Amino acid sequence: MLTERQLFLFKVLVNDYIRSAEPIGSRTIAKRYDVKYSPATIRNELADLEEMGFLEKTHSSSGRVPSQKGYRYYVDHLLSPALLSKDEILNIKRAIQDKYYELEKVTQETANILSEFTHYTSIVLGPEVLTTKLKHMQIVMLSRETAVLIIITNTGHVENRTIKLPEGLDARKVEMLVNILNDRLQGTPLFKLKNALDSEIKNVLRQHLSEYERIIEMLNDALEYHPVDHIYFSGKTNILSQPEFKDIDKVLPILNALENKDIVYELLRPSGEDGIHIKIGEENAMREIKDCSVITASYSIGGEHMGTVAVIGPTRMAYPKVVTLMELVTNSLSELLTKRYQDA
Amino acid sequence: MLTERQLFLFKVLVNDYIRSAEPIGSRTIAKRYDVKYSPATIRNELADLEEMGFLEKTHSSSGRVPSQKGYRYYVDHLLSPALLSKDEILNIKRAIQDKYYELEKVTQETANILSEFTHYTSIVLGPEVLTTKLKHMQIVMLSRETAVLIIITNTGHVENRTIKLPEGLDARKVEMLVNILNDRLQGTPLFKLKNALDSEIKNVLRQHLSEYERIIEMLNDALEYHPVDHIYFSGKTNILSQPEFKDIDKVLPILNALENKDIVYELLRPSGEDGIHIKIGEENAMREIKDCSVITASYSIGGEHMGTVAVIGPTRMAYPKVVTLMELVTNSLSELLTKRYQDA
DNA sequence: TGTTAGCACTCTAAATGCCCGAGTGCTAAT
């Protein structure tokens, strides 16, 4: 579809724009990278590329800028991995090491690294409920009718909910029940917890308690998993340093979107298969970040999907570098987590 | 010190500037509020006020603007409480009601209300460790040498730490120990927990365990309270809408400061007595927010200090409204918490 | 003696005009 020369010029232009954030024209290309074509030839090619929708002009006599379609083509066909220096690789690998016991800290540190190395905003979706298993469950009464339900997973993560007991329900019965559940449900993946509760345990409970239905209802409510509680950020304000976001009005909707965890979750929602996904501009679910690109990648334990890491930056993003970095980071993270939790 | 007329003009000027964010001069004052003095007279008075340090000019022929000292004088001597409409009061009181069981949600909701009504950034320091008591403590083993220590307070708050057991320490012994501690320490205020651990319990433990020293050390580490884990924000980006922060460079250090929990905690650190405190511009601990004012107020349970709420805005802040609002909010919150946890 | 009118001056912000540079499209020559 594209000639060799068009491809070359397109790539040169995109790379230059990613670096400089300035529209770039035929003369500059001819000068800056001593290509063997004259400005006029380049002009013709650029005009063709624009007609095909890969480039845009910011005004009638300006240089060209990649269009959204252009970026899409770039990442789909022209993305060559960036090289990281040995030092960088070493630093990253060392940072994602057995430095922290708590999974939360590891997750946060991962986010920190991503934002530090990219200068964009990074987001990490904490280890998903999907593959974490119940280690221990306990209920602690606070008062006659309120209690805290605590769930500890095999990854050391602690969930807790304050719940209100149905009126007239004996606290001791509830405690007894939870003890039973604790025995029975240990090792159950969290996402199966509600089902397990409903089916497998029903019979056991019936023997012990008459009010089991109300209790199950209550527990069902409490066991609802809220992924929004497990989002880690870093470099939230990095976007402000990008030249295309130098005026407040451009940046305000983006920052606001980042403050809203539901929106963020929507943006990162796993889109099917694992691996690296790139959403450019308006390809994203949310209108607010139509001038941004989101790159997501997933990490795993022993091959099982555990969570997602993401980087948000301008559409003019250093795609090669970010992609390479994310591969390295997710691999390191997966390795660490697998080593630590595979058989826990 | 100030004449009646100076006082009046000063107050008019500050109020106008708070509203409009524009430097204001003698003629405008004479026009806008039909005062009975001529611009020339007002000019003279303003010159005097400037000489005394209450006002400043942005350039040699500009109108006047309150200085930091001016704001200080304003809040110390001229602050008249704003009137909230019955609707507003009702809305706020209703919002801080028994809507949520979980203390975290109540706290977050409080922050939301504050930022919503002020259009500034609000911060709430969660119920402090100082007056919350241990309800239940438990250790759950994750693997041979890692475990989660869980602490539940009488306010329904759950703290958890992942800890690494000293090598060669028997997990069952640790569990036994924690059970004992659980019995003995129930009702101890969290801030006394480390002491209690050290003194009162020592003897009991010696009888049960030989390795008690290493265990105590481990628990001591784990029981360290990290106030930075209990900060709730709302309206982080509101500052961006203020005219004085329309350029990125002004706003970046502020947003960055808000992302750093240590800095935030430093800014809100309780300054002695309860009640409302106002820190203006450079009075604040952190250089980064020298163009902002921070208003803090505390809430309590049965008179005992529990936490702090704060609002951060430009020095040109609507002090009367914010102060009134914060009084209302902290009172409502104290009331709710007292009702709920007083005798728990 | 406190207040006011008048005046010359200052500074900012917005509008205006001008030019330069980088770019374009088109045509004709190579």
Add this chain to the structure above:
DNA sequence: ATTAGCACTCGGGCATTTAGAGTGCTAACA
């Protein structure tokens, strides 16, 4: 097919102007 040449366009930078709001100071006034 490529390139040189040319007329044209647009944005950004720069100086200039103008209007508006303000000031300080002095002299006149009640």
